[in-house]
Amino acid sequence: MVLAVGTAVGPPGALFPVLGAGVATRLCGAPEHGGAGLHPRLVLGCASAGAVLAYLVVVAPLALPAVRRRDRGIPVAPLRFRLDRGGRTVVLRVVVAAAVAAALAAVLGLDRGYWVVVAVVAVLQSGPGRRVSGIRAVHRAAGTVLGGGVFVLVAALVAPPAPGLVLAVVLALLQFGTELVVVAHYGAALVLITPLALLIAEAGAAGDPWTIAGERVLDTAIGCAVALLVLVGDRLLEGRPAA
Structure with missing residues (x-):
């Protein structure tokens, strides 16, 4: 939460880390305690695969020279922490x-x-x-x-x-x-x-x-x-x- 606010990452902020932790706990929890009983490696692997796929979809347009030339002129603000x-x-x-x-x-x-x-x-x-x-x-x-x-x-x-x-x-x-x-x-x-x-x-x-x-x-x-x-x-x- 401190990092999300201090770096002003914008929406959804710290919501998905909190949600991800809660869902992972639910999925990996023991069935007798209301969990799904999935193996932690399976949950972590699926989440990692989804993140990698999303990243590839975002960066895929950079394979086109026209997109790289367009994005080169867009100023990028440095990442700073300020609370x-x-x-x-x-x-x-x-x-x-x-x-x-x-x-x-x-x-x-x-x-x-x-x-x-x-x-x-x-x-x-x-x-x-x-x-x-x-x-x-x-x-x-x-x-x-x-x-x-x-x-x-x-x-x-x-x-x-x-x-x-x-x-x-x-x-x-x-x-x-x-x-x-x-x-x-x-x-x-x-x-x-x-x-x-x-x-x-x-x-x-x-x-x-x-x-x-x-x-x-x-x-x-x-x-x-x-x-x-x-x-x-x-x-x-x-x-x-x-x-």
């Missing part, structure tokens, strides 16, 4: 909220407690502005509710015995739609991001789609509530007179 007051505020909020969210998920015995932490990070990492973070919390909660319904519908399409190719096509369409709308409207993007994330994390699982979607909505609502409470607490502390 100003606003950045420190964001980091502090995320750290406090993530700790509260993780503890709350453990106390409540949530099967996918990382969803609560992911919601916290997604809401609070956007910047120091409370209004923007509050709006993101509403968008995330509402978008997740609608996206959960989309997941239930899509899960029926890609459930076994549907071939893996159908799942790949559905994931590609959801990702394409997400890229089209995520800049314009965060809540609308969540309608597509939610089934996308659930299909990736729960593909091949025997869980009931309605139950999975309901748990996702509940965990996201808890995470958004924690984020909002941290924002309120931060505002109260800021307005308190110094001793």
Whole structure:
């Protein structure tokens, strides 16, 4: 989180490292504890293969001389680390909220407690502005509710015995739609991001789609509530007179 904020990498910031760690824990976890029981090397190998493939797709156009000439004239800003007051505020909020969210998920015995932490990070990492973070919390909660319904519908399409190719096509369409709308409207993007994330994390699982979607909505609502409470607490502390 500190590196993401200090280097100003932009969206999605620290979200995917947090999400990746949570999904990997779920996939590698023992079945008796709610995990999928996959071997860590398999999960790491699949993630690495996906990263390499994505990198090759991005750099492939550089094989064309015209593309290299065009990109040569684009200035590249040097990577610098700078954690100003606003950045420190964001980091502090995320750290406090993530700790509260993780503890709350453990106390409540949530099967996918990382969803609560992911919601916290997604809401609070956007910047120091409370209004923007509050709006993101509403968008995330509402978008997740609608996206959960989309997941239930899509899960029926890609459930076994549907071939893996159908799942790949559905994931590609959801990702394409997400890229089209995520800049314009965060809540609308969540309608597509939610089934996308659930299909990736729960593909091949025997869980009931309605139950999975309901748990996702509940965990996201808890995470958004924690984020909002941290924002309120931060505002109260800021307005308190110094001793």
